[in-house]
Amino acid sequence: MANFIDRRLNAKGKSTVNRQRFIERYKKQIKKSVSEAVTRRSVTDIDKGEKISIPTRDISEPIFHQGQGGIRERVHPGNDQFNQGDQIERPKGGGAGEGSGEGDASNSGEGKDEFLFEISNDEYLELLFEDLALPDLQQTNAKQMVEFETYRAGFTNVGVPANINIVRSLRSSHARRIAMTAGKKKKLAQLKAELSNLENTPGTQAEVIIDLKQQIDDLQKKIDSVPFIDSFDLRFNNFAKREKPSSQAVMFCLMDVSGSMDQATKDMAKRFYILLYLFLTQTYKNLEVVYIRHHTQAKEVDEHEFFYSQETGGTIVSSALNLMHEIQQERYPADEWNIYAAQASDGDNWADDSPVCKQVLAEKILPVSRYFSYIEITRRAHQTLWREYENLQQDYANIAVQHIREVDDIYPVFRELFKKQPS
Template identity: 45%
Template structure:
């Protein structure tokens, strides 16, 4: 049995295997630090790395120690050059040997161990318990990934890629061109030699013929050795080229009420949710298109700057945003080629009677095309306490509850502060536990 040790150096001479084992060992501390960091930092900085501090006790390892209840024992350990058994060691003077430092008020103490998480490690831990629902559609439009495909033959390659048929064909052609003797010729010469050697009293002619046959057999055997049955030049390998393969695409529709009732606080909370959702989708798809649709009593597709920062006046008619979304899907994003996600942010206000129109549009058209539709209602703290329970809420909330009952890929939550965004986000995309009832 052979053991192979990979001693190749990683960047900055760090062992990737050791780092993975370390992260696994202190995962509880890392997860706690990552969650705390995410709550403190801005959403735009979520995909950056982080410096993690792990308490020293979290790095302790199990060790064997001598039992303390087996009597008093004195030891002089190996390597000691100054003391012998029975010597008394004086206490160090003030200021020497590390003295002069203030002690801990709780006994011994150690510094925490600090190390840096890379961006990928940080995001892996942050997203480890999240999962997008129904990732089943494959886009046939954008080419981003590659797959090996047969592309002829090569004179070099791995042994498992040898093409036996092509190799034997090349060997046969080379043997015919160089006139390599075959085994039938060797057997014919050996039979003639055997017959002549069986003659009890051969004539001079037979003796000369026998000698010539021995010489010819020796030459034939020599040519067989010189001209190999299969030469390295004959060997051919199957050659593969990396051919582009279709990859999954997604489009994310951001719908937001920009009427006067949506102030800067509401828009800021909506932006944080949209940015986090986009970051999460970007982890699952190589290409993400984002479409911003704002609405008051009219809806229009705008760029990100106008979506978050322009001010508009007017009433609120939510159905206009859903109709505008359907127009964009029909024009640019056919459902057979795109995974469609939608996130809507509102304060819950809507024009009287328009909520029923929104429910009809969602049930009859929008939800049939969407992989997922997330609705967040932005309230203040007083309203959040007032509307406790899903059955209570504004008119739009009560209407969307009917949609939620019909479609499992429709989710709705309320938020009132930045601290609510992450729990809501995790609830919307919580991983389904295997084996759950």
């Protein structure tokens, strides 16, 4: 079995280990750590890289070996405590061995700590938003939003072992060996023919034959010294990203900042919207985002004010929905734009206003929207707003309603809302 060993110096930005193959192999453990990191972080560093800890037992290499088979009885030297048929008690904790460092202390023995693997910001975001997409994104008249797709871009002399093209590499190796040994093999054939003639000719001096044989051996060694494959032969599949024109889209972010939204609830809403913002900017280009904050009155704000303003007040949810409709009608015609919206609230609303919200959604927003998601962040029982939105789900397939109780629910709910639909 041939082994390919890449001894070249790493290009800039390349790790000494095969990162992509490693991430693919242990994606389950890495994605679990990534999802847990989302809930631990503050809103200001949610897009940073992450250190992933993987138990040593999960990175062990599988091996094949010949089993002994049959029933065997052994007497080990030094045994002075046990007889045949005795049951051996399980060793108590505190001994040496492999583990993550838990258990009682011991004054002897060695162990192995968990394997620590650090992923970059781009790898972190890629894993965070894998298999997510804006639902029901369709072509519109104006094409400005751009998605990126990975495509095969021929072959390259530099790459990681996971992308080696075996056929191309062997073809290059074969061509190199032909070029380097063709002349030597031709001369070798001539020397062998000459040796055969001399051996069949009576009276030939032994010294001449010995010298000819030495030339043949030297030439054969030179031919054999040509390596089967060299670093110059390696060819790698080249992958690149290109822009894939798609329809332009706008995402409306509606957040309740009324007095009933305490600081913990607002922080959870901010985490959700930061995840949404990172997902949109990581996946799509030229996608517009409109931020709307509301209490009794709604106001369009910029990104900084949306996340950090301290303004508060009562609660009239329909004010945000009406403002969204006005902005959409004025700046984002439905025949030219894909309309999306994400609303976060604790569900507290004037009882008389909840039916108004349902009416605005049913008559103005849902008919022109591709997807409307509502996230209710509360530990209390659901109120009238949740029930009105749930009723809309029976008549409209483009509205989704999810409930967040605590920080750990944010990422699973986010993935559920924006998971890629089967085509």
